[in-house]
Amino acid sequence: MSLKGSTQQFITRKIHVLSDADAWRYSDKEIIASARRNWPSNIYDHYIIFLIRYYTEGGEPNYMEFRFECKFACPLHEHQFRARKTKTRSGKLWTSARQCEERQQIKANPETTAQDRKDLAWICIQCSLLRTPPGSANMLLMIPGHVNSGPHDGSFLSSPITEGLKYIYSSLASVAFSHFQNVSGAFHLIVDGWTNITPTDSLVCVVVVWQQEGRVFRSVLDLAWVCDLRSEGFLSDFTSQCLERFGLLGKIKSVCISNAPHSEQLVQDLCVKHSNLRPDIRIMCYPHIVRLMAEAFISFLRPQPRVTLMKFINLPSEDESERTVEWGDRPLHHYLSEPDYNAEIVQWAVGKAHQRVRRLGLCVEDNVLQSAHGVLSKVKGLEQFIDETGFPELREIYWGCSEQGSDSEANIPTARPRAFGQWSTVWDSIDRCLRFQPTFHKLLDTNIPDLGGCFLEETQLKLLEDFHRCLQAFHKLGIILSRQEIPFLHEVVEELFTLRAHLEDICNDRLGTNLTSVARMAAAAALSAYELIGKGDMLPEVYSILMVMRPTHKLQWFEERGMNTQRISALVEAYFEENYPLIKRENDEEGLVDLVTAQTDNLKTYLSSSILSEKVIEERGGLLSYWNLERKTSPRVAQMALDHLTIPASSVDPTRTLSGGPVTTNGLEAQVDRDVFRAAMSIGSWFGTPVLKDIDAVANILEEHPCT
Structure with missing residues (x-):
């Protein structure tokens, strides 16, 4: 090596020990080269390194910072930053680089990508249903045999599972939004966990309930921590944002929420924000009562x-x-x-x-x-x-x-x-x-x-x-x-x-x-x-509608209990005409079709008919299946029945109905970051619904993942 080359190498190494102020006169290339020669780990080969110079408000040199960008330009690999003069080691850089390399290995094997996506989808769903953190010992039991017998162990999938959960959850809202645009009928909102207001780690869980083809589904929209609910109106804002993301604005029929005093304020705030909501939409949590x-x-x-x-x-x-x-x-x-x-x-x-x-x-x-x-x-x-x-x-x-x-x-x-x-x-x-x-x-x-x-x-x-x-x-x-x-x-x-x-x-x-x-x-x-x-938890018409729209009950249920059936009949009929009006069809200029429909599809005709036995309803597949079949001949009456007979009576999930207590998490929030936790708590509740029917539907979402 020439004398000039040796001198240049010495100067480059010396730059690394200088303060930011003393090293400021050197070029970015020289400062980066000096630092790179003093970093022994080969993990830095994964990154393209840049130097950022910061100045004071007066334009004087302040300090310098390194920016590490993934050389694969993977959109899921976030840029890393480190102050030039720091004792921080390469731990965080090493972890994120390793995760990125795992993604690249999966991406580099196109022959097995489809199967890998399906395996990843299956494991993600299991982690969500069982609320198991990626990388845990329990997760290893979920890995299919053909995956576990490969050249890698279960820890190899920890990073893809984590990012898979995040990606599935981030895509859920748009998938659900598109699906819900074609779903007729009402949705019911649940705010769960809100009674546990003292512990700072208590959760608020926003849930939606709806029915399709005789089946009722309960899915989690999002979660928030009570300790984050400091600003006035945060919960109503948070709930409104959830409804907007999932395309549910204007579709909510009822809100089931805990019976604590502060819950009333949430309903009032939601009614102010959404003109289609009325204060009487609130349903009490009956397990609590x-x-x-x-x-x-x-x-x-x-x-x-x-x-x-x-x-x-x-x-x-x-x-x-x-x-x-x-x-x-x-x-x-x-x-x-x-x-x-x-x-x-x-x-x-x-x-x-x-x-x-x-x-x-x-x-x-x-x-x-x-x-x-x-x-x-x-x-x-x-x-x-x-x-x-x-x-x-x-x-x-x-x-x-x-x-x-x-x-x-x-x-x-x-x-x-x-x-x-x-x-x-x-x-x-x-x-x-x-x-x-x-x-x-x-x-x-x-x-x-x-x-x-x-x-x-x-x-x-x-x-x-x-x-x-x-x-x-x-x-x-x-x-x-x-x-x-x-x-x-x-x-x-x-x-x-x-x-x-x-x-x-x-x-x-x-x-x-x-x-x-x-x-x-x-x-x-x-x-x-x-x-x-x-007392006073809802208007009397809601109770009345619930019983009237059961073909086995109708007005006879009230008559047997000595109630005024004429008043109830008038109340329910007025509600029907106001909320389920007959809409004129475009291809029915003379109104003949609407006239025939109005004669059969109205509440008076329904109430005047005989009540049905429980056996008849069971033969039709149950109460909801019965009304779904009735849509063909009485669409308005059937829709009113389905909208009300699917109102939930509980704001808590089945595991906590009789015991009370906070939202069940299995301690997952202490083992993963908040984004993964929200994803894991939500995705499993959508699996098996029309929005996320099966593993293939989950794998299709992962197909759009940038690094799978």
Whole structure:
């Protein structure tokens, strides 16, 4: 090497140790060359390196920064930046380069690209359905055998899966937008998770429900974190953006949302933003209502709370019992968490029950109530004793005591073990305890230690038997609400009407079963909980439409319950004419076709016809299939029926219907970035719908992926 070449190389190396100010006089090429000679890693070969110079506002040199651009110009490989004088190593550059090289390997094998896309689509869907992070041990179990047996292991697919999830989700909105333009009928909006307002990591989940060809689908539009909902109106803006992206503006028929006070504001904000929405479109979350009714009922068997805060509502005194209850006007972040909120409502309902039984002339002594509050503690103590006993035969006897079976319609199917105290499991615990009593008394005679604390006095045993009998009134509603399919409002409204009537009979002692005064007061508390949460939740016409549009019910359902059918008929017919008008066809200049259609496709004709049996509806494929078939002869009436009979009764997903709690994520949000998390939580809910029918549909989306 010549002396000149050696000197130039020395100067180039020396530039790297200079400060930005001292190195400023050298060219970009010299500064980059100096840095490159001092970077030993070969990962830099993946990049084209540029130098960016920054100046102060006065035009003086400030600092320099390197920009690393992918040499393959892959649009998914974002540019990387690093300050010239930094101790940062090549970790981030290495990770992004490795991911890009994996993409290039997939792209470089055109003979297997189609199959690779299908495999990738399948794994992405599995990750979304099971909420499993890419690259995890569980993900390896999802990889098809022919992929896993190749020259690479499962980690090779971590990056393609991550980017595949993002790309599928980013494409979903446009795919759904195009599809929904050809879907007639209404859509129903759900805002899930919004009751969990205290934890900063709680989620808000915007969901849409719709029906096609007799099937109902529930899909996630997007998610947001509560900690991001700081600015006023953020949630309504966020929800509106979701509706706009998916082409659902002007198509929403109802909004199902939690029953917390702040939820009303969201509906009002949405109505202001969208003129087609009315305040009465809000549907309450009925699992929450039923759960609170049951909790209020059961609360008489539980220990009394030590502190009564009453932060949400003002409990009226006995003289003010008819005064309207008002919610607090505190800012959103000042409200309690959902468990505290529920406890406040239960306490209020118990207070109202005391007032109601006094008006009925029923006297409940304090010592009787005190004894009742210790019953469930003894039931729980017995279960703990059985679980901790060293005799397997005893456990088998106890846990085999319940007659609940998979074919039983009287009880809510519940897997054991489960947290004691959730209302859906209390009946099972009471049932086992009552059936175990003969064995329990034999054990007492043998003087087994620690068993005496579980002994139920005669009055307590009578209470337990009464509550066991009364709680069965909740079971049918529990079955409807806890099934895996979407519970519909028309089903819940009918059963809730029956439940309330039964509770009224219990409260007023019309059953002739000699129930204890505590059981009657508990029924009054359950009714009070409904009155607080459920009253005024929708206009009467919605309830009426739901029942009228069931061919097995029509007006006869109201007549059997002593209601004014003429008023209901007039109300529903007026709603039909206003919202489902007859539209004149372009090729029917004389109006003859419209005249014939109007004579058959109207609500009066439908209501005057005979009701159908459940068997006939089942033969047509079910209620929704029946109305889809009726579209051929009565399109307007059928559309009104489908729009209302598909209204959901729950704002939570089936896994949380009876237990409450936050949106289920399996901890995925802690293992992936937010974009991947949103994609994984959403994509699985679209799979199997007309928007994303099967794996081929997912693979077709990935075909447009720039690097697959």
